[in-house]
Amino acid sequence: MGTWPPPCARSSVPQSAAAACASPSCRAGVCRRRGAAAAPFLQVQKAGSKGNVGLIRLQRPQALNALCEGLMAELQRVLDAFEADAQVGAIVITGSDKAFAAGADIKEMQGKSFQQCYGGAFLAGWDRVATVRKPTIAAVNGYALGGGCELAMMCDIIYAGETAQFGQPEILLGTIPGAGGTQRLTRAVGKSLAMEMVLTGERISAAEAKAAGLVSKVFPVDKLLDAAISCAEKIASNSKLVVAMAKESVNAAFETTLAEGNRTEKRLFYATFATDDRKEGMTAFVEKRKADFTDS
Template sequence: MAVALRALLRSAAGTALLPPPPRPLLGVRAYSAGAPFQYLSVQKTGAQQSVGLIQLNRPQALNALCDGLMEELSRVLEAMESDPQVGAIVITGSQKAFAAGADIKEMQNKTFQECYSGGFLAGWDKVSTVRKPIIAAVNGYALGGGCELAMMCDIIYAGEKAQFGQPEILLGTIPGAGGTQRLTRAVGKSLAMEMVLTGDRISAAEAKEAGLVSKVFPVEKLLDAAIACAEKIASNSKLVAAMAKESVNAAFETTLAEGLRTEKRIFYATFATDDRKEGMTAFVEKRKANFTDS
């Protein structure tokens, strides 16, 4: 569960959307996934149109994660999952906020019975179940649910002014969408405990040092870098990339022995694919592999 602090929301007035990157995105094309989006801006980009780009678009609330936004995000992720052209996905926000938290007004009057019976926040896990690799490009605030959303992604790139935190304790509750679990696995018990119990934030540099993010970039170069990484991932076999993602997640979620068994099983399975044969043949023949995602 995420938290949109009142002070942050008060500063949201006039927040601009993410400005265009310094160079035009190659081949940007609007993405259709059913009804128009109210809270998202969605495109396909990259030289081969192989990257799905999702921008959270609720600037008046610093991209606070309301039910409508999360429903739209789930819907577009399902569409990109089934799109054979998309090989990787980038989720980003604005320069001021990736997402400053959940919509507190939506949850303020909820009861235990409503949360328990309705499986409150259960649908948020969609991001973590997508088979295609997802990169979070985080500028500005990634607090509460915003931090949790970033951690559901496979790779986190951060702008140098990004801030990460789980401030739910300040509102008399705890993280409810993975904040106490994924954060602890990413940065270790001591730092996770400090962040969860105090509500304090960490900077992009501190997040990189702790292992929460992979790389830190100047604000204006962040999105380009995330798209470039996504394009590189998408140029490989989409089938094998999904298998590799499953194996890495096993290391994150299971014991070493179980993870090793999973790795071996998936490694053997790659030998049933055309792309494994093509990749090794291309290496021996000293040419570029032509993967067919089969």
């Protein structure tokens, strides 16, 4: 249930969403200023009454949680750890009340060349959030812009606080989204609104995001995280094996034709009949009791 160590002081970090810690070790994801212990860009803990929810809080407050390479590498490692943890059934990713993530780290990208981006597959590792087999929930307060909006959309469910703002403002920087912004946003809200947001850089509110289908539910700011954890607990109380199958099937609806998606659903439906949890679930229903899943 413990959290990772708190961040060490970064007194010289500019008050900007585009800022990065000047220390090379900080930029690599580890801050050792003044001999401090390694301090990450994330706070990580297990949440929920049974400790079965992985909770990840982005932690670059001076930069409005701008996504630098060190933070994203650290996020991948944490997701890998939660993926391998048999106790964890769902994962919540959140930021602060002011910002979920205000974008990618512009100063870190500013000097890159085409050759560096293409040859080094820049941003390729960011897709790890989308490939986690366990369900993920983005709990978004404040700014979710650019890379921050893309990070939220990589999650399976988005819950938003009433002050949340979503946007893809890359056009204002002379570039376009590079971590799925044009693709996931269009699938979520439709071509017209996605075009307007991408081509103008304008933001939409939490209420507009819910109306457009980008967000599942909207909550008061101080209730958001509890609501996201509660949803994650409900998910984690089900068979983790069958939940992974259900997630795969829903994702197929966005990535395949209707016919192929239906074939995927049928195949996974049949597969549940090879599990102990399917037997237990149906038996519990017939016996009018709560199922005791064993994730097998």
